[in-house]
Amino acid sequence: MDTETIIESLQTLTVNKMRTGLAILGIVIGIGSVIALVSLGQATQQSVQNSIQSLGANLLTVSPGSQSSGGVRGAAGGATTLTNDDAKAIQTSPQITTIQAVSPEVEGREQVTAGRNNSNIQVIGSTATYSEVHKVTIQTGNFITEQDNNGAAKVAVIGPTVVSDLFPNNPDPIGQSIRIKGISFRIVGITVSKGGTGFANQDAIAYIPLTTAQSQVFGQSYLNSIALEAKSQDVMTDAENQVGYVLLSRHKLSDPTQADFSIFSQQDILNAASSATGTFTTLLSGIAAISLLVGGIGIMNIMLVTVTERTREIGLRKALGAKKKTVITQFLTESIILTFAGGIIGVILGIVLSYGISAATSSPFVLSPQSVLVAFVVSAGIGVLFGWYPAQKAAGLEPIEALRYE
């Protein structure tokens, strides 16, 4: 393939701009969607990971009753086997050396009102350690304190979504009150936005003291979960074992398979979410790959039409001394130029689309160099693969048959 062949092919392709454009369009859409969809998938993955990680690092969560005897497995969090004493035991047990903070929690969805406004939000009963374990940052005011808990104070810390829902005209409602189940709570703090979209909006939330929540709001003496912060990432497994051992003995169970609680680490949740979003990405890539294939077949179609249309020209070229290889090169060059141009435009389109999607959904902009590379290599491959058959067909024509062709 020399410069002259390339120039000649470019001339041939520019003669029929409409057809060339349509052939390229197939590849552009194919490559563009591969890049855009892979990037969308990866952005989703990234965003899920970010929001899980923002829940707290080195986090272990003990939930009651997910494993139970008799072969019946209850829903995690649905049982009543975790108590305040369990949380205290984890904190004070000399056998547990790897946990630095313990946060006993109760939670539920409640209708919350302030004046005429109301909103359905997550209400969490927690202690002062909650903010440390879950990395909650306070924007104004302060978080629930130990004194609040000891005195079962009717105070609340609310998220920014609650502020905008219940106090649309007052961005700083510290000192105002909200009503949860008819009980009035004084607002003492507002958290910084944690983001989180869709299934877990971490800003539509209110924190109240654990004691108040148990005795007056939810009316329960047990806990919905105990969140634990391990001393470091490396001791997560040790921490899980130590806590499990202490809880088993407290619950007088000898067989770990009989445990009436379960322990998840942040990593478990992250892995599960990653595998789900990974499947999503694969699915998207599959769809994009099909459109790329269709684009390639489009190119082959155009090249086949071109061969038929230019039969006389091919015959003439052979009569004037063009060898088989020369004719193949000419047609392959044309189809490679088509896919190459389509590939470049497609890559640009894909990047622009990914950027647009990430801007529109305020998800992170992730561009994987691999997907760009793969898309480009595939498009070049399509040029050769789908250009080969028409080129062979053209080169195989008998000069006399081709010249006579009308």
Next chain:
Amino acid sequence: MNIIDVSHLTKIYSTAAGETVALDDVSFSIKKGEFVAIMGPSGSGKSTLMHLLGCLDTPSSGMYILDGENVGNLTDDELADIRNQKIGFIFQAFNLLPRTTVLQNVMLPMRYAGIPLEERHERAVKYLQMVGLSERLNHTSNQISGGQQQRVAIARGLTMDPALLLADEPTGNIASAQAEEVMAIFQDINEKGHTVVMITHEPDIAAHAKRIITVRDGKIVSDRENKNPTKAKTQSNQNFRNSESQTL
């Protein structure tokens, strides 16, 4: 020295309806420097003969020696080389590449021969000058008249300095005044030593040649010398290079 040596050349086409003998045991020779017209009505086998002489088709049997080379046993690519090096084609329908400049059309065979661009350009300009088209170099082939297109085709046929210039009904698609000019070019290049073989069904065109072979039903029925070839008439005879303006 013989440019063409044909012995017992036969071409049989097999179709569903049966076999058709297009060329039946034909033998003749053409010497270097001859100007031969092959005549015959349509269906006589003259086109088949032209395709065989042009190495565009292969005979069913018989031998064809072109410029000392037996072309019977060559591969497709070797035949492509023979057509490129030894034969200059002129077709009834001109067969120039559409939307391509005159210059590029003339340079095409030299490109397949691997001649460097500079030399190609130089030679193409030289032959286009010779056929009186030096001012049309960058026109595309569909911007010029039929007679001019045929002259471009002649220039293209000559650039490789072939042993044989093979013309298939070269005047079939052009007006008679322009046909005369084409004949004038043929006579001129023949005088310069080129061997010209022309296929035609028009007796007054054939009359320009020095030898006339007549074919009928696949056989040669006459092969005679034309002692008094018609001198091609152009408005400024012998000076067809400047006749371009009349063809506009």
